[in-house]
Amino acid sequence: MIGFRAYGISAGRAVLGCAFLALVATACSPAEEGAPAASDVTVVWGGGLFDGTGDAVVPNPGIVMAEGRFQAVDAVAASEAVAAGASVVEVGEGEVILPGMLDLHAHFHLDLLGEGRVDETTVYPALFLANGVTSTFPNGEASPHKMRALQERLQSGEQVGARLLRSGPYFGSSRVGWDPFFTAEEVHRQVDALVEEGVAGFKAKTIRAPQLEALIERAHYHGLSVTGHLGSGFGGSVNPRDAIHMGIDRIEHFMGGDAMPAVRSAYASFEEMTPDMPEFEHIVQLYLDEGVNYNATMSAYGYSGGRDPDIFEPFADEMSYLTPYARELVEERLAAEPRQVSEQFERIYNVKQQLVKRFYDMGGGHLITMGTDHPSTGEFFSPFSVHRELALFVKSGIPEAAVLRFATRNAAEALRVDDDLGTIEAGKIADLVILGANPLDDIRNTRDVRMVFKDGVAYDPAELLESSKGRIGPQGPEDLPDFAAVDVPPPGGE
Known part of the structure; x- marks a missing residue:
């Protein structure tokens, strides 16, 4: 143990x-x-x-x-x-x-080498628990085999940490090795295989409409929910509006609708949205009518943007959890490549606060959930991000009590585990x-x-x-292969 x-x-x-x-x-x-x-x-x-x-x-x-x-x-x-x-x-x-909190976008992802994301399963579970998060939904796993093994260790008591409510790998081109031409039958087969493994829900990202429909259909057959990081319709992506009509349960990041036309990316449209746009109010009303949850993941955009000091104040020495060797790698990279602030993400960070507050004011408070979405390159780590996300909701003008429910009751209801968790x-x-x-x-x-x-x-x-402390990342050069991304085979496949 x-x-x-x-x-x-x-x-x-x-x-x-x-x-x-x-x-x-x-x-x-x-x-x-x-x-x-x-x-x-x-x-x-x-x-x-x-x-x-x-x-x-x-x-x-x-x-x-x-x-x-x-x-x-x-x-x-x-x-x-x-x-x-x-x-x-x-x-x-x-x-x-x-109540113990639930993070519904709890990425375990690390990319310390600039060679793609892997899931950190040694220390993250304990760090989530120490921060008051008793249940995590990874919202797309970079290393499903590692996450399955972690779930088994947590359930057996071999390892201590927050409960892992698995999502399985991404359904869509964000999965390394995904075939954009998978048939509906193949999507169903993969869903069935993941249900056998004990996943708690599914995540679609950069997925085509026919495959998303197949995913939603089969997940609902098993009584499980689907969430999606979707687009505007541009480049063959699926607009959240259309996914809601398909029956999706939860949307990540972008609300969608006519304010995000298919002629440009979701990012380009979102940064120009305003809370008084009729198109925005129409899409919020669709969420309300259909009971679809919204996972705002606001602080993630500040992480890539200007890192608002009100939210990113250093309340914990997060880099102290890196191994000495990993910390050396990260500090060398930061010294050689000063961080580039994404002006677009900074604009989205500021706009999103206004839009989420309007979503709440229109009666959507029971549909908002808490998810951190903090894949790490070594400076900040997901388990500490719950506090940043909660603080940002409050900074947006939402009452503290409602914000706490986003991370407790609402999150449990969204993942269909509210018979057991959330209150x-x-x-x-x-x-x-x-x-x-x-x-x-x-x-x-x-x-x-x-x-x-x-x-x-x-x-x-x-x-x-x-x-x-001192346990995240490779111990030395011999461990580097374990921290480079690899192809993810289809669930249940060879």
């Missing part, structure tokens, strides 16, 4: 202070023979609670967890469990509990995050993660972070 310490709270009392976490063991009466052991039940007591269903932080009545699920969110049930000898986690005054309610999987301060007062308080529960097991974020 990876050397991260994951502790289920033993029969005792956990005390969460304002600046530290300590576990204090106390005695407990032994359970009667045949009865559930008291140590199998944990009560989270005190602090404030944002459960994902409303707009407010309320006094926490007591959260009872057992067998990996929330058993009750109720003062009487919590008191009875404590009296019976349950373990207790005390949350300090001013600290706030919220703190009895019967759901016991994923929660304890923050040092109220994120409704300042959304940047999501950075102050004091404890994380996943499947009812508690993790110390500080320990996860410390154990991850």
Whole structure:
């Protein structure tokens, strides 16, 4: 098992202070023979609670967890469990509990060598968890074989990290080795093979219309959702408007519609859109009418643009997680090739804030989800990007409570996993995050993660972070082949 310490709270009392976490063991009466052991039940007591269903932080009545699920969110049930000898986690005054977050565009991609993207599976899962993200949807896997192996390690307990809700590889020309002339039957076969592997949904990118229709049809046959990074219709791409009519469930990045005509790229059109354009309001209304989710991925454009200091302030030393050799490679590259600011992406970054706010104001708040979309070249890493994305939603003028729901309830509903995830309610999987301060007062308080529960097991974020330092990337020249992109064979193929 990876050397991260994951502790289920033993029969005792956990005390969460304002600046530290300590576990204090106390005695407990032994359970009667045949009865559930008291140590199998944990009560989270005190602090404030944002459960994902409303707009407010309320006094926490007591959260009872057992067998990996929330058993009750109720003062009487919590008191009875404590009296019976349950373990207790005390949350300090001013600290706030919220549901474990879901990142629906959680790229594990690295490109440290300038030779294409590969998925980082050694450290990223623990870093996501340490940042309060208990579930990730990769939204297109660069290395599906590595991601499948990671999912198996996470499920078996061999590796500690955020839950992996796999997307499988891209469906479209963004997959290395994709054939743009795959038949509908071949698309169906690949979907079936990925369902057998246990994927949670699918991602289309640079796909032709007939193949997208086949993907949506077969995914829905299996009860799974499809999201898409689509275009304007230019160059044979699919406009999100047309994908919505096909039945797609979620759209990434660009809203689409008549404001993005097929005579030019989506990027060129998007940077000139305004929130008062009739064409923009028409496409938003289509999302509302059809119940299609929108994953804005706003901070990704700032990453390639001017890196707004309000959002990209250095709240963590992210490069410290690189191996010494990888850090040397990255620093040499940065010194030799100063970063080029994309003026187009900077314009999109600014425009998108206005458009997303208008989408929200038109009644689309229940359809917006949180996705970071931060493939890394070595300076910033995806697991930390959740805090940047949340802060940017708030900077756009959206209330903090709504923004937290984007990353919790909305995300779970969009991926069709809301029976188990997204809110703190009895019967759901016991994923929660304890923050040092109220994120409704300042959304940047999501950075102050004091404890994380996943499947009812508690993790110390500080320990996860410390154990991850110096581990991303190649250890030396002999490892370089493992960090260069390779062709992705068709799922279920030879």
